[in-house]
Amino acid sequence: MSRFALRNGELFAEDVPLSRIAAEVGTPVYVYSRRQLEDNADALRYGLGILPRVHLAYAIKANPNLAVVNVLAKCGYGADIVSGGEMARALAAGMAPDDIVFSGVGKTVAELDAALAARVGQFNIEIEEEGAILGDLAVARGTRAQAVLRVNPDVDAGTHAKISTGKAENKFGVAISDAPAIYARLAALPGLAMRGVAAHIGSQIADLAPLETTYRRIGALVAELRAAGHDVTHVDLGGGFGVAYRPGEVYPTPREIGAMVARATAGWDVTLMFEPGRVIAGDAGLLLTQVIWVKPGTGHPWVIVDAAMNDLARPALYDAHHEFGAVRPSGTRMTANLAGPVCESGDTFAKAREIDAVVRGDLAVLYTAGAYGATMASTYNSRALVPEVLVDGDRYAIVADRIGADTIMAAERVPEWLTA
Ligand code: LLP
Secondary structure, eight states: OOSEEEETTEEEETTEEHHHHHHHHOSSEEEEEHHHHHHHHHHHHHHGGGSSSEEEEEEGGGOOOHHHHHHHHHTTOEEEEOSHHHHHHHHHTTOOGGGEEEOOTTOOHHHHHHHHHTTOSEEEEOSHHHHHHHHHHHHHTTOOEEEEEEEEOOOOOOSOGGGBOOSTTSSSSEETTTHHHHHHHHHTOTTEEEEEEEOOOBSSBOOHHHHHHHHHHHHHHHHHHHHTTOOOOEEEOOOOBOOOOSTTOOOOOHHHHHHHHHHHTTTOOSEEEEOOOHHHHGGGEEEEEEEEEEEOOSSSOEEEESOOTTTOOHHHHHOOOOOEEESSOOSOEEEEEEEOSSSSTTOEEEEEEEEEOOOTTOEEEEOSOSSSSGGGOOOGGGOOBOOEEEEETTEEEEEEOOBOHHHHHHTOOOOHHHHO
C-alpha cells in the first residue's frame, strides 16, 4: 500500500494534503513519507529474515537527507557510504560507526584515514594498492582495519549501461579471477583484518537471475579462499534491487529476494551484508510541482512545469520514466509532452505520454522520486536548490531548505583585480 494516495479527489502524503505543502513551502519540492520509508525498511528486513545473519547498510547516496537517514537509523539500519560527506551524514544521524561500510572506487587517503579515526566498521577495498595504503594508515594509528575485497564478477545486470557496475569492462572491484592472489597478499598485511568479499553489479535490477549468478560466483570464491586457509566471516552482496516506476510493473518482492538469497548462499556460514538504496527510498518520495503553462506543440501540447532536470536529473541522464499525476485529477486525460523550464531539450520528463489533463496553475507530482532525486539536484540555470519535506502522519517538516541564488552567490567571489 502506498502512503501517497487520493482522498476525496485530492492527493495526500500520509494525512497531509499536498496542496497544503505547496501553499506553505512552494514548488518544486520533494515530499517524503516517513511511514513509507519504514514500511520499505521493515519489508526488506522481514524478507531477508529467512537468512541466519544479516547486516543491512542503507546506501546513503540514494537519499542522504539527514532526516531520512535518521528514520533509517531508527529502523536499525547501518549505512553504506562512498565519501567523507556521506560518513559525516551517517554519524550525524546517529548510526554506530561499526554499522558503517565504506564502499567507493576512489576513496582518497584523507577519507580512508578519517574513516579509520571514526572507527568505521568495514572497508570495501577496490584495488590492491588501496588495501596496502589502508593497512599502513591502520598501523600508524595502532589499529587494524576490518576489510573485504570487492570483486567484479563479470555479470551483466541487465540494467541501464550508466548504472551497471559488474561487467569486466566496468571500473569497479578486482577481477574475480585475480581475487584469490590479491586477497592472500592483503590478508598478510598487519594493518588489515581481511574478513570476506563484496560485489555489487548495478542498480534498478529487474530480474533476480543475474544477482543469483553473481552470488553463486561469490560462493565459489568463498570456498576457494577458505581452502587456501583464509577466514571468511562476511560477504557483502551490495544493493541494486529495482522498484516499479510504471503502473503495473512487477519487481521481485522482499520475500522473493530473501528466498533467492537463501538458495544461493545456503551453507556459506557468514554474515550477509546488503547495501539497499532505491528499494528503501524510491517510492517513499515524490516531486511536487506546479504547471507553469500548457504550450501548443507540433504533435502534442507541452506541459511546462516548475520542476526541471536540475531538480530531477534521472529522465535526462538515463531516459528514466517517472509517472506524472495531478494533485486534483479531473478525471479527464490528455496526451502531452512534459518538460521543465531549463534551456535545453534534454529537460524533458516525458514525450507523447497520456497523463491527467492539467491546465496552468495546477499542482502535479512526479512519482517514485525518493531515490536519486534531490541528491542529484543542481542549481543549473541559477535555479534554486530544491527543498525537501518529510511527512509523518498529519504533520510535516521542511528537512532541507530551498537554497536560492542569493545564498549561492554569497559563496562566490569577484576578485579585486577584476573590479579595479
Ligand atoms: N552499493 C554500491 C557499491 C553502489 O554503487 C550502489 C549504487 C548501491 C549499493 C545502491 O544501489 P541501489 O540499491 O540503490 O540500486 N543514480 C542512478 C543510480 C546509481 C546507483 C549507484 N550505486 C539512478 O538514478 O538510477
